[in-house]
Amino acid sequence: MLVALLVPLVIGAALFLFMLVRAAIRQRAAPLPEAVAVGGVTNFFDTLGIGSFAPTLAWLNFRKLVPDRIIPQTMPVGALRWLVAAVVLYTGLTMLYAGIEDEDRIEPRP
Incomplete structure (x- = not known):
């Protein structure tokens, strides 16, 4: 059951990542290492319940990594x-x- 949920998720993410990389190659764009690190740290915060978009937005505005638009x-x-x-x-x-x-053998625990 869990595999049935993970397979479409991974396939969809791989397709999205492929399109993202293809667009980045066409535009000769590359992510900054700082931006990749911020994504990892803030998504770890999301796991803890702090959230990820608010810290990401704060860091993007603080460091002026991308234009506001x-x-x-x-x-x-x-x-x-x-x-x-x-x-x-x-x-x-x-x-x-x-x-x-x-x-196939999932049984409820007593």
Whole structure:
């Protein structure tokens, strides 16, 4: 069941990432290492319940990494790869913690 949820998510994210990379190559654009690090840190904050868009917006405005007119488009695109990685990681860890090895044999615990 969990694999049935993860496979479309990963396929969709891979397709989106492919289109993003293709557009970046066409425009000769590359992400700044600082922007990639901010995405990772703020999505970790999101896991803790702090949120990711508000700290990202604050950092983008503080460092003037992108023009204000493209911030609404930049934030979801920048968060996607980290969010997909987090979903796959946390789902896998949940399966390990719950002791689910074979999805066909899932039995409720007493």
